Amino acid sequence: MFSRCSDAELGELASLFVEMPTAAPGQDQVLFDIGQPADSMFLLTDGSAVLESPDDELHFLYPPALLGELGALTGVPRSTKVTVRDATCYRVDALGWQQFLFEHQGFGLRVLRDVLRVAAEKIHRDQIRLGTMRQNAQWTQEGLREVLTAVKEHPGTPISTGIRDAVDALITRNRRLNVRVEPSVTMPASLYLDSGIATVVDLSRSHMSFSSQGPGPQVTRSPAC
Structure with a gap:
């Protein structure tokens, strides 16, 4: 993402990052977990990182590596769990990162293009895998x-x-009939019940999962109307 930055831009960018406290040698340190707010971006400069998806698929990253950059730009909650070990990591607040891009729009445009390229490549790989x-x-x-x-x-x-x-x-x-999908973050779905409003978690042609807004997490599965 920063390969085309000038030395001056890199210097300003480096001032945003703060070194994080490290865990004990051999101990895992969770940077963020699935569903958590994306309030930071991380730079791994030493050690290793493990990315764990909801389906338990694992990916391993080694320095130098950015972690959580898409969430820090978009605000979308974390979709993976990231754990580091024997690592040196630097953290930047998402709002500070976004403000820096706003104040350096030429740099921000290059970053946006690189992020979109990475996202497009990932979508292409996912389409091949889904096929x-x-x-x-x-x-x-x-x-x-x-x-x-x-x-x-x-x-x-x-x-x-x-x-x-x-x-x-x-x-x-x-059967494809039973494949369930989650509503988009930008187009959430809700059920209006006599007892209140329920948020749709996932749905298919024949089933729907929703969580009520009562105390504690409650998920109910029922035939779709």
């Missing part, structure tokens, strides 16, 4: 249907009955 996953899911469905057909041709045994029911349930669960 592969859809193809694999289709092949799996076809294989399960063949197994189900073969089992139905030999009914009447406890084993065949159990296999038939299990395979039938897998086919139903894997």
